[in-house]
Amino acid sequence: MKYKDLIEKMTLEEKASLMSGKDFWTTQNIDRLGIRSMFLADGPHGIRKQAAAADHLGLNASIPATCFPPAATVANSWNVELGETIGDYLGKEAVAQQVDVLLGPGINMKRNPLCGRNFEYFSEDPYLAGKMGASYIRGIQSHGISACVKHFAVNNQEERRMSIDTIVDERTLRELYLTAFEIAVKEGKTKTVMSSYNQLNGSYTNESIHLMKEILRDEWGFDGVVVTDWGGSNDRVAGLLAGNELEMPTTAGETNEEIIQAIRNGIIKEEVLDECVDRLLDLNFTTEAALNKSQEIDFKKHHKVAQRAAEESIVLLKNEGKILPLQKGKTVAVIGDFAKEARYQGAGSSIVNPTILDNILDCFGQSGIVNIGYEPGFERYGKKNIKKLNKACTLAKEADVVLFYMGLDEATEAEGLDREDMEIPENQIDVLNALYKVNPNIVAILSCGSAVEMPWIDKVKGLVHGYLAGQAGARAILSVLSGEVNPSGKLAESYPIQYEDTPSYYHFPGKEVSIEYRESIYIGYRYYDSANKEVRFPFGYGLSYTTFKYSNIQVDKDSVTFELRNTGGVAGMEIAQLYVGCKSEAIFRAKKELKGFTKIFLNAGETKKVTLYFDDKTFRYFNVKTNKWEVEEAEYEISIGASSADIRLTDTLFVQGTGAPIPYDKDQLSTYYSGRANQVGAKEFEHLIGYKLPVSKWDRSQPLGYNDTIAQCQYAKGGIARFAYSVMIFAHWFLRKIGKRSTANIIMMSVYHMPFRGVARMTGGVVNMPMLDGILTIVNGQFFKGLNQVLRERRKMTRVAKEKNPLAKAIKES
Incomplete structure (x- = not known):
């Protein structure tokens, strides 16, 4: 540990206090040891540091900052250097506003066109998203502060995002939904990762040992800080065991006490907490040095x-x-x-x-x-x-x-x-x-x-x-x-002719307990190409006021080289794209996948020789039998295109494999091998994931609990809860009817889909978990018992707060 001597000077209570926020945007400080608060601010495409009342929905105005185009826009540039430049300027403004951690970029996959947050994400392709995300991170962190890549992982819908269970097979998880994060960690060297709200195959992401420890820490070598999405902590002790250092926002010390008790009861070793504190201190001290170099911004x-x-x-x-x-x-x-x-x-x-x-x-x-x-x-x-x-x-x-x-x-x-x-x-x-x-x-x-x-x-x-x-x-x-x-x-991203053409059409969004990624690896152009499905505009498509000619392809074991000529009358930039497809049919795959790209400027009539190099991701696939990345021995088609549907040059290359066993029984996965994976049956999907699908519907016979949503009050035993639900639905309908759609949306965003635990996690300690127990008692039909508990716990909280207040204590004693 880097800060062992400093950590030894801390009490258990002080160490635990660093594991959650001080308020909505800042971390806890320990003045006696010179540990200051850090400020975390939203900022995928501009700094959103709120000077007044804080919120997570963009309701209150922030300090003015340059609003760059969002990730969905800049991804269309396919320009890694441009991404790094934007990150550089974001970093400058973050330092000027004394921001330690900039919460971005977001690099989740565009699994479905209807995801409400797609504007914040780069692409349907993990290679492009990862490269662009890593470029932002390098630019931001060149100023010594931290980027925070998000939302880790498989957060591809907004509805019920705080509790939905994402069911996805391991190969698809690795190849599609984690590859961009792998690039962000290994190439971008992000100092901070934000865990997502959702569950992944039955576990909340920030509690998943497989995701947070085995993959992020052990496999990728990440040694930075993991922060929850705001209100995204379910079980604080389980999160700490998985290596989730920082819970945001504040819970007024409630979850810190859970950590303390877990250590005293032997559930967690104090050494685990010390390691988390050490990583958080490293982030604190390195960003502190950067903020001392603040400069004026030329807006x-x-x-x-x-x-x-x-x-x-x-x-x-x-x-x-x-x-x-x-x-x-x-x-x-x-x-x-x-x-x-x-x-x-x-x-x-x-x-x-x-x-x-x-x-x-x-x-x-x-x-x-x-x-x-x-x-x-x-x-x-x-x-x-x-x-x-x-x-x-x-x-x-x-x-x-x-x-x-x-x-x-x-x-x-x-x-x-x-x-x-x-x-x-x-x-x-x-x-x-x-x-x-x-x-x-x-x-x-x-x-x-x-x-x-x-x-x-x-x-x-x-x-x-x-x-x-x-x-x-x-x-x-x-x-x-x-x-x-x-x-x-x-x-x-691809533009389908109609929504019904999308591969996840039948399985989006998850409405109740879970969402099943039955299409597996076939999202975006991977599906449209493999299923020969016509699209309105293919992935990688865009016109110019000039024209370009591709010629003279040459392939060797390390790279592909070709010539690109501007054959029009004006200067322009062309995005040349490298696609690779395996010609073997032993393992189901997309017809081709993006494995490289470059953006080249050419004057009218100019020709340039272009080389795209292969890397560790060019030929790999994830083998679920060996549980690691393998290379299949086969002929591979190497394609250079102006889009995924406009291939200009092709050649083949034989690649030696790693000799891994074939991971699948072709007869059991015929739909996947056909490439037409938009309507996969439950049994075939179960064969792919290797276990029986969990029940995807709410059990309406059970009392509502912490992870049930407020929307489920429609099934509550308590009449007052059902009445409150009806009022909420009417308010939403009425606001839309009178044209107040943005206000109506707030009801859905901040109330309707929130799990009950979010009432405690997002109110900064105004409502604690014992009070929430009382609220749930009311919801489940015992009104007076629940109300009594809420009032009793509120009085207890007020009394404790007064006892901790030095002024109030002095008045009482006098």
């Missing part, structure tokens, strides 16, 4: 970096008749509420208070585009308005080109909620159809943080996907429309 310079990030991440999806870039002198009509009030970030804990916010309508003068007027065209939150539609059509008739700003609103994509569908709101499509009748020269500018259905795509000649482009996104989009910037972004 205008940071704004320019945010603009560059947006420009490289914008994806041109359609350009019929080369309608883009807009020709000089062409007039445009700007239609759409998102033009005036841009969607530039997601909603929830990642909301950033921007230092500057570019407005599209103010930027036309510098773009060279002639704007003849603006009309909103539609109501932002879905209400139909014929008057606005008609005014938009009148304006559109007068322009050469219509710029139609469309997308998803803030209440649709939000932390704590999953989307209901993949559709753009009907009122926006009504406007698009009406515009098409009066002026078919339409360029749609799409603003949303995840994949949407596009049955309307024939109504537009141009489609520019800005995703959520950050505070400088408006100017960045205009730079692409005008041709000042040649678009170079490519999709980091």
Whole structure:
């Protein structure tokens, strides 16, 4: 241990106190030993340090900070150097705001397009997500503070996220859902990891010895700090045994006492606590040194970096008749509420208070585009308005080109909620159809943080996907429309034609006890390619104002080399992608997988020789029989493509294997071997995971407990609990009815799906576990007994607090 001498000076109570927060965002301090509090702040794409009342839902404004494009956007840049630059600037601002730990990046897989937090995640592919995540971490930590990669692991839905049990086979867990984290730990060298809320195969993630110790610590060599997601601790002692140092936010000492009693009773050895304290002290002291080097921030310079990030991440999806870039002198009509009030970030804990916010309508003068007027065209939150539609059509008739700003609103994509569908709101499509009748020269500018259905795509000649482009996104989009910037972004996720085409369609979200990942390794393009399923836009797809030619592929045991030529008339950047597919059929696999990529700038007519090197992840698979990574001896197809569906060059390479036994019985897993794994039966899935599926439905005959959700009050024995549930549902319905969707969402995010233990874990000690026992007694039908316990425990808590207050104690004694 690094700090053995210091730890020996601590009392057991002091050591335990360091294991949970002091308040909502800071850790505990021990002044007599020179141990200060650390500040942890949300910040996947900008610092969210709240100066006033703290919350986890983004309700209260934070100190102004640069709002960079979120991860879902920057992933489309496929530019690791850009990711590191963004991390660098995030780190500078974190130091300036005296933030020790920046809670990001988020690198969970986009298993399903409806996950409400997809805007905060990079990709459906673990290699791309891992490389981009590691780049952010390196940039942030170059300033001496800590990044905190999250949410570890397999957190792919928001509904019931604090208690859902994720059922996934070990191979899929390793290959898809942990690989990005492995890269973040080994290549990014993150100092902090945030555990996720959910259970994994029956255990809460921060209590899982397999996940936290065997994989994270022993296999990957992680020696940093694990922090819970806010309110994400279930059993504090079990979490400590698994190596989870820090529980956030504060529980007012309640769980510290649990640790103390566990040590005194011999459940935990004090040496286990000492090791956790040692790692936490190392984080504390190393970040403290960094914060002493605070510097002034040039926010205008940071704004320019945010603009560059947006420009490289914008994806041109359609350009019929080369309608883009807009020709000089062409007039445009700007239609759409998102033009005036841009969607530039997601909603929830990642909301950033921007230092500057570019407005599209103010930027036309510098773009060279002639704007003849603006009309909103539609109501932002879905209400139909014929008057606005008609005014938009009148304006559109007068322009050469219509710029139609469309997308998803803030209440649709939000932390704590999953989307209901993949559709753009009907009122926006009504406007698009009406515009098409009066002026078919339409360029749609799409603003949303995840994949949407596009049955309307024939109504537009141009489609520019800005995703959520950050505070400088408006100017960045205009730079692409005008041709000042040649678009170079490519999709980091597949766009299915309809939601029903997605591999997890039949198993998302988990509504009650568990969610089954029956599709196994077949998510995203892995499924669409293997099942020969047509998509709207494939993974890795994006257009440019120039063209590129690939040629002269050469493969050896270490790398693949080829030539790339810009065959168009303007300079541009191309993202070349390396895919590898095993030609053996002994083990079921995706048809091909991304194993490398690079972004190359080429002037018009320029040719460059490009080499992509193989690494330890190029040919490996996880063998469930040997319980380790193996290489299958076989011929492998090495492909270089402009997207997963646009392969330009191929060659083969024979690779020697590790001689591991075949892990599967092909006859028992025929659906997986076919690649069409969107409707796998329960028996076949049980054969894959190796045990009988747990019951996925609530047992409504049992009394409600700590890990049951408040939503389950609808089945409670206590009439007052059922009445409270009815009031909550009515309030949610009524708020939506009157157009207060964001407020209605708060009910679902902060109440409906919260397990009862969250009432104690998220209230900072206002409600403790004995009081919660009383609440559950009320819920389970014993009103007066439960109320008496709540009041008794509240009085006891108040009395103890007064006894600990020196002023109150002095008054009493006098």
